[in-house]
Amino acid sequence: MTQFFQQVINGLSIGSVYALMAVGYSLVYSIMNFSNFAHGGVIMLGAYFGFFSLTLLHLPFFAAFLLASFGTTILAIIVERIAYKPLRERKAPFLYFIISAMGASILLENIVIATIGPTFRTYPPVFERTPISIGPLAIGRLDLLMFAISAACLTALILFIEKTKMGKAIQAAAYNIKACALMGINTDKVILIVFGLGGFLAGVAGVFFGMKYTVYPQIGNITTKSFIAAVFGGLGSLPGAVLGSVILGTLETFVAGYLSSQYRDLIAFVILIGVLIIRPSGIMGKNTEDKA
Amino acid sequence: MMDWTYIQGILMLAGINLISVLGLSLLTGFTGLFSFGHAGFMAIGAYIGALMTVSPSTTPAGLGLPFFVGIIAGGAAAGIVSYFIGRITLNLKGDYFCIATLGFGEAIRLILNNVQIFGGSRGWPGVPYKSTLPVIILVDVIAVLFLANLIKSRHGRNMIAVREEELAAQISGIDVFKYKMIALIISAVYAGVAGVFFGHYMTFIQPKMFSMTKSTELTIIVIFGGLGSISGSVLGAVLLTALPEILRAFEIWRLVFYGAAVILIMISRPKGLMGGMELTPSGIRKARLERKARLDARAEARRLNGLEDGSAEEGRGA
Amino acid sequence: MAAILEISNLTKRFGGLAAVNDVSFSVPDGGIVGLIGPNGAGKTTIFNLVTGVYSVTSGDVKFQGKSIVGLPPFKIADKGITRTFQNIRLFKNLTVFENVLTACHMSAQYNLAETILRLPRFRKEEKMLYEKAENLLSIMGLTERRDLVANNLPYGMQRRLEIVRALALDPKLLLLDEPAAGMNPDETEQLMNLIGRIRKDFNLSVLVIEHHMDLIMGVCEHIVVLNFGLKLAEGKPEEVANNPKVVEAYLGTTEEA
Numbered sequence: 001m002t003q004f005f006q007q008v009i010n011g012l013s014i015g016s017v018y019a020l021m022a023v024g025y026s027l028v029y030s031i032m033n034f035s036n037f038a039h040g041g042v043i044m045l046g047a048y049f050g051f052f053s054l055t056l057l058h059l060p061f062f063a064a065f066l067l068a069s070f071g072t073t074i075l076a077i078i079v080e081r082i083a084y085k086p087l088r089e090r091k092a093p094f095l096y097f098i099i100s101a102m103g104a105s106i107l108l109e110n111i112v113i114a115t116i117g118p119t120f121r122t123y124p125p126v127f128e129r130t131p132i133s134i135g136p137l138a139i140g141r142l143d144l145l146m147f148a149i150s151a152a153c154l155t156a157l158i159l160f161i162e163k164t165k166m167g168k169a170i171q172a173a174a175y176n177i178k179a180c181a182l183m184g185i186n187t188d189k190v191i192l193i194v195f196g197l198g199g200f201l202a203g204v205a206g207v208f209f210g211m212k213y214t215v216y217p218q219i220g221n222i223t224t225k226s227f228i229a230a231v232f233g234g235l236g237s238l239p240g241a242v243l244g245s246v247i248l249g250t251l252e253t254f255v256a257g258y259l260s261s262q263y264r265d266l267i268a269f270v271i272l273i274g275v276l277i278i279r280p281s282g283i284m285g286k287n288t289e290d291k292a
Numbered sequence: 293m294m295d296w297t298y299i300q301g302i303l304m305l306a307g308i309n310l311i312s313v314l315g316l317s318l319l320t321g322f323t324g325l326f327s328f329g330h331a332g333f334m335a336i337g338a339y340i341g342a343l344m345t346v347s348p349s350t351t352p353a354g355l356g357l358p359f360f361v362g363i364i365a366g367g368a369a370a371g372i373v374s375y376f377i378g379r380i381t382l383n384l385k386g387d388y389f390c391i392a393t394l395g396f397g398e399a400i401r402l403i404l405n406n407v408q409i410f411g412g413s414r415g416w417p418g419v420p421y422k423s424t425l426p427v428i429i430l431v432d433v434i435a436v437l438f439l440a441n442l443i444k445s446r447h448g449r450n451m452i453a454v455r456e457e458e459l460a461a462q463i464s465g466i467d468v469f470k471y472k473m474i475a476l477i478i479s480a481v482y483a484g485v486a487g488v489f490f491g492h493y494m495t496f497i498q499p500k501m502f503s504m505t506k507s508t509e510l511t512i513i514v515i516f517g518g519l520g521s522i523s524g525s526v527l528g529a530v531l532l533t534a535l536p537e538i539l540r541a542f543e544i545w546r547l548v549f550y551g552a553a554v555i556l557i558m559i560s561r562p563k564g565l566m567g568g569m570e571l572t573p574s575g576i577r578k579a580r581l582e583r584k585a586r587l588d589a590r591a592e593a594r595r596l597n598g599l600e601d602g603s604a605e606e607g608r609g610a
Numbered sequence: 611m612a613a614i615l616e617i618s619n620l621t622k623r624f625g626g627l628a629a630v631n632d633v634s635f636s637v638p639d640g641g642i643v644g645l646i647g648p649n650g651a652g653k654t655t656i657f658n659l660v661t662g663v664y665s666v667t668s669g670d671v672k673f674q675g676k677s678i679v680g681l682p683p684f685k686i687a688d689k690g691i692t693r694t695f696q697n698i699r700l701f702k703n704l705t706v707f708e709n710v711l712t713a714c715h716m717s718a719q720y721n722l723a724e725t726i727l728r729l730p731r732f733r734k735e736e737k738m739l740y741e742k743a744e745n746l747l748s749i750m751g752l753t754e755r756r757d758l759v760a761n762n763l764p765y766g767m768q769r770r771l772e773i774v775r776a777l778a779l780d781p782k783l784l785l786l787d788e789p790a791a792g793m794n795p796d797e798t799e800q801l802m803n804l805i806g807r808i809r810k811d812f813n814l815s816v817l818v819i820e821h822h823m824d825l826i827m828g829v830c831e832h833i834v835v836l837n838f839g840l841k842l843a844e845g846k847p848e849e850v851a852n853n854p855k856v857v858e859a860y861l862g863t864t865e866e867a
Contacts, residue, residue, distance in 0.1 A: 092558075102511065104555055110551060276380045452712070463686075464692070584757070
């Protein structure tokens, strides 16, 4: 029984990292209606920014953390300006956005390989390795922190979207961005902020991922799973992205724990197939019909 | 370093890539569906093909059948798998297809990593060397002709219509799902066949040869050559296979360049190298006619604007 | 006169909102019917319901006596209903000729094998398709522009091309969604003549959504008025024009170009 709860906790901790990745992705999707496949590259660079802040700049942990996240915020905005904005202005078809996103993703991954190099890096130990014990259960300090910060970020995000004026603008844009523009909302600014928020979350996710595992240029590939989690939870729904990620993380941990770690990575794809066959709009997705 | 064996090697790789690229060109360039996982179809082709041809004395699982059986089996297997993927995803919005192909490509790789009779992640050596340049060129020619004949027909036009404006295609009586499926299956078969040739050229296959990087490289070639141009795909495949070999020293920067080039192409000239045009007599004629029509229209608009009324509407001669 | 299209108690809900609410009317065979109403009244939604783009919440749509509810759009086009769009959905990167040629596809039967192998049936039918497309362009006065990329056509011609494309499918019922949008009075009059001519030469019925009152009054034999998803009034043009409820719905403004 303790084994069970221990797995649940492990699952939640990896799930919360997936959630951070998935939410940033879903946020952009809800506004722009396209999948920002470059998101993975930004997450990866978040991990690197954090790593170098700690090792080269010798910053204390939270400073490094914040620096990395601001770095990715700016990076995400730069990607948007260069790779997507020109397409938006030309009202390019959806296909072009995806292709451009793919280009950005390859560019980011390989710039790192070409400059910094493909070797795996490990974050220097920031916390004590001894886990915190709650009764018979052990929770790693890092996991606890990840969970706490993820929860804090997501709560802040939800509050921002629900309670602030800009947040309402974002909600409006998610429904119909053209109508927003007609209503006098500066949609360019809204898009900027949405990408920036996604970028910030990507940085947080990247740093945590790097700390929990290792830092390498192909981290972006892990985000495939978070895309699947977002689809599972319902593309465009933020709570859905969180829910989908947490379930995915938990299922993965259970499979790795009770079956075999070899099958762990396949869970995501099994879920994907299940979602597409049974309910493509995902757990919390909305059913929208194409308007003629 | 310019001896014939070396050049021949490059040509063969280019020829093999071309088969995949042509298939992908049909799917992405002409039908407008973007796949992140076509290397997965190549993998299926490579492994099933090897299964057919490897002699049982080398690997117990092998069947030791002739090469052409491997080609047919590999292509067919890829096609069949693509049918099932299509059934699940093609009715949904574009993003779902992309994510599904992404998932599919990765899943194939992961599954193959775990199938021990195929050598798992360590790979499968001992695939007989069967790919020769003349055969590859022959297959390329057949592949191009097949595609060209398909495009220049109502079936091809329907696929292009799906790419251009799916809703309008629907109400023009085009069964969008059916045509997407046809494009997907053909592109998968092409990729599968390419995979068979690839395996029988390298004589060794390993799941990581068919990673997402390979999938995206294929798509990059299609984009570079230009969406909707067969000759573009041919040129692109040859150039982008040969170039990296020649620029070996800059290997690590190759993909950086590709990534940047893709973004640049999308934001400035999405029609790529060929601009959607074909390098054939009829293609050039068509491009000339379009250009003339455009210039004529512009001239007439200017002439009419010079007349009294402000509207640039022309051609009231109905 | 039998009805070619019968809409009975048609309702479409989006969530809690009824975009079309219990609407019934019919289009007589060979007739030209106008569908008018303020913006957001549900007119395009009805088009989408008839052509299968939207699913029907309740009610029925009968074409030539048979229900077409639940059929996918391409099958409905096959049965003989085609349409144009409010915001012109041409195949923008294709030429004028290619737009029409593509739409002619249903007139040929050759399959994939015949296509790849360039068998005789392919050659014969493909030639027939080319001729048909050229013919349509010539009837509709677009031959000179056949090689112009559709996106470069002047606006009025784009609308005309969209109609030609719809005609390529040999429809029995043509749905036109604001075909005169953006046209000046001269062009509108030409369009009116065109619609009348098409009905006669192509032997079809027309249902047209419009805000241009001169076109509606000039060419329609029967008018249906919608407001907030409900049918407000119906009848001959003069009757509808003098109906106080209709006038009120429009608040006395007639749409201008």
